[in-house]
Amino acid sequence: MMADAPIFIDPAMCRGCKKCITACPFDALYMEGKLAVVKPDECRACNACIKACPFKAITSTAKAETKKANLGDFKGIWVFAEQHHGKVQEVAYELLATGRRLAKDRGCELAAVVLGHNVKDSASHLIAAGADKVYVVDQPELAEYEANVYTDALNQLIAKYKPEVILAGATAVGRAFFAKVAVRARTGLTADCTALSIDKESHLLHQTRPAFGGNIMATIMTPNHRPQMATVRPKVFKMTPPDAKRKGETLLEALKLVTGDTRIIKAERNASNVNIAEAEIIVAGGRGLKKAENLEQLKRLADLLGGVVGVSRACVDAGWISASHQVGQTGKTVCPKIYLAFGISGAIQHLEGMRGADTIIAINNDPHAAIFNVADLGIVGDLFEILPMLIEAVEAKNNGAK
Numbered sequence: 336m337m338a339d340a341p342i343f344i345d346p347a348m349c350r351g352c353k354k355c356i357t358a359c360p361f362d363a364l365y366m367e368g369k370l371a372v373v374k375p376d377e378c379r380a381c382n383a384c385i386k387a388c389p390f391k392a393i394t395s396t397a398k399a400e401t402k403k404a405n406l407g408d409f410k411g412i413w414v415f416a417e418q419h420h421g422k423v424q425e426v427a428y429e430l431l432a433t434g435r436r437l438a439k440d441r442g443c444e445l446a447a448v449v450l451g452h453n454v455k456d457s458a459s460h461l462i463a464a465g466a467d468k469v470y471v472v473d474q475p476e477l478a479e480y481e482a483n484v485y486t487d488a489l490n491q492l493i494a495k496y497k498p499e500v501i502l503a504g505a506t507a508v509g510r511a512f513f514a515k516v517a518v519r520a521r522t523g524l525t526a527d528c529t530a531l532s533i534d535k536e537s538h539l540l541h542q543t544r545p546a547f548g549g550n551i552m553a554t555i556m557t558p559n560h561r562p563q564m565a566t567v568r569p570k571v572f573k574m575t576p577p578d579a580k581r582k583g584e585t586l587l588e589a590l591k592l593v594t595g596d597t598r599i600i601k602a603e604r605n606a607s608n609v610n611i612a613e614a615e616i617i618v619a620g621g622r623g624l625k626k627a628e629n630l631e632q633l634k635r636l637a638d639l640l641g642g643v644v645g646v647s648r649a650c651v652d653a654g655w656i657s658a659s660h661q662v663g664q665t666g667k668t669v670c671p672k673i674y675l676a677f678g679i680s681g682a683i684q685h686l687e688g689m690r691g692a693d694t695i696i697a698i699n700n701d702p703h704a705a706i707f708n709v710a711d712l713g714i715v716g717d718l719f720e721i722l723p724m725l726i727e728a729v730e731a732k733n734n735g736a737k
Contacts, residue, residue: 340373341380341396346487346519347494348392351593358387368483369593408497409561412438415489415503415513416447416461416469423449423457425613426504426569428464433531433572434502435465437540440533443499444468450488452478455587462583465575470496472588482512487593490519498562500540502531505566513566522560527664528567529687540565545664545687569612570670570691611660615672616642619662619689620650623678623699623718627655632722633677639729645669647685663688677718681706698722 344355351369363377364384371384371392385393414434416427431447438445447466449457451473458469472488485508493501493516501516503509505527517524525542529552532541539556540563546553557563611617618637620630630644637644645662646655662669664684674692679685681697681704689695690709697710698718707713714721 340375341378342373342382342384343394343396343521344371344373345392345394345494346370346490348390350390350392352389354387354389355384355393358383368487370487406559406561409499411444411446411496411498412441412500413470413498413502413562414445414447414466415501415509416449416457417504417506417508418449418451418454418457421451421454421457423460424504424506424569425574426506426567427461428574428577429569429572430502430504430567431461431465432575433567435575437500437531437533438467440535441499441538446470446498448472448489448492448501450477450485452476455585458583458585460577462585463577463579463581465581466583468584468586470586470588472590474590474592476592480508482515484592485512486515486519488590489516491590492588493520493562500563500565502564503566505568509566513564517564520562520564522562522564523555523557524564524566525555525557526566528565529571531565531567539563568668570668611643611645611662612667612669614643614645614669616640616675617645617662617669617671617673617689617692618642618675618677619645619647619679620677621647621679621685622649623680624650624655625678627653629719630655632726636675636722636726636729639726639733640673642671642673645674645689647679647682676706676710677722679706680704681708 349370355371356364360383361377361379363374364371382395412434414427414430417424434445444467445465446468447461448470452475455471455473458471461469470492476484477488503513514524525544528542528544530543534541539558542555542565543552618633620633624630633644644660646660648661648663648665650656651658651661661667662685664687666688668688670691672693674689674695676697678699686709695710696712697706698714698716698721699706700715700717702715
């Protein structure tokens with residue numbers, strides 16, 4: 336495990352001049368992009384780098400800890416509004432809905448942060464969804480997601496405005512760079528939260544998430560560091576209808592960004608990956624399918640219903656289908672109108688990912704299967720008999736409609 340570093344390099348002040356690296360007699364510093372980074376296990380706290388830095392970007396850990404004590408400087412709740420090619424992702428609107436509630440309980444402003452290129456128009460949508468203020472960094476360097484550049488941008492905003500809380504979606508992007516942001520901000524991060532609230536006495540953010548394989552729910556707080564940071568899976572919270580009459584403030588931020596050593600040559604979307612988190616109908620299968628070939632019947636029913644295929648972890652671990660179809664604690668959290676579960680026993684890890692469905696229909700030959708405890712309709716029977724019957728019935732209905 337990596338030890339705490341004896342020094343702290345402020346990413347908002349570091350300009351990548353490399354003078355600290357030259358001054359270090361222990362080779363304990365290196366460049367990550369255009370930022371100096373310390374190797375905690377090799378730093379001997381000689382302070383040579385502190386003296387060499389012309390920008391006063393480096394302090395000893397003791398001095399950094401003293402700075403963190405002034406928590407009153409941090410105010411407001413932020414939502415990182417993830418966007419892909421100018422389109423804000425639904426999870427951002429979900430977080431703004433719960434952020435609105437948190438901001439009311441805390442008595443503070445709610446702001447959204449958008450990073451990208453040609454994304455200025457998204458500000459009005461975020462204000463309509465509940466943001467009082469929107470920080471927009473609209474620069475060519477942010478056209479495609481790159482972790483180091485996004486990290487640098489958000490850390491600069493944190494250093495400038497000092498938010499008390501920052502929330503982000505637990506998506507591929509959010510998971511990839513939010514931890515880097517927390518490390519550079521020298522604060523904590525709670526991942527995959529399922530509940531958020533403001534404590535009435537301490538005013539701290541209560542961040543609740545499953546732990547120990549989903550067998551307990553842990554509530555985590557960050558009392559001594561700011562900002563308090565958490566990621567939340569898509570579909571955990573409900574969006575609220577937008578209010579086009581809401582008024583808010585948009586701030587365009589121009590940042591000097593670290594481009595780093597990574598350069599994106601071409602970005603392509605993998606069309607084979609399905610986004611089950613946005614599906615309204617999911618036809619899901621589990622270990623009870625017995626073999627990969629039997630997934631074809633699920634796909635047939637899903638196509639007929641205009642839905643998508645979901646699976647439990649057992650199917651992915653067996654190599655039957657890609658992880659993009661997995662529902663559950665280690666997969667996707669879904670909230671469809673209809674969730675059909677074939678041969679899924681109902682392990683708590685799976686239930687955590689689909690219990691938000693409007694209607695759950697379970698088919699299992701075990702009358703004591705846990706899936707029936709959350710199902711709106713349960714059928715005890717052989718899925719290999721019931722599934723073909725459903726396919727035939729839906730086909731007949733579809734043909735009749737024509």
